[in-house]
Amino acid sequence: MIKYFIFLLFFSITLHAEPININTSNATEVANALNGIGLKKANAIIDFREKNGPFSSLNELTRVKGIGQKTLNKNQHNINFANP
16 A cells, blocks of 8 residues: 555656756756666766767757667657757
């Protein structure tokens, strides 16, 4: 029963989570907020952003090594692109 309540609590927090700003977040924030993105891929996203400037679209993230369409589909509602 306790596991059920913990699941409900986690699920409700996940549903109400704000989208992450991919242009201002650090690697730890990206890794924690996005499904299928660990710290290694999150660091690759940050490195790409620092070298190429802010992201302007979801598809632009596919230029980062290790980020494909499947990952984007899982996270499309969890990312925003507001410029810093």
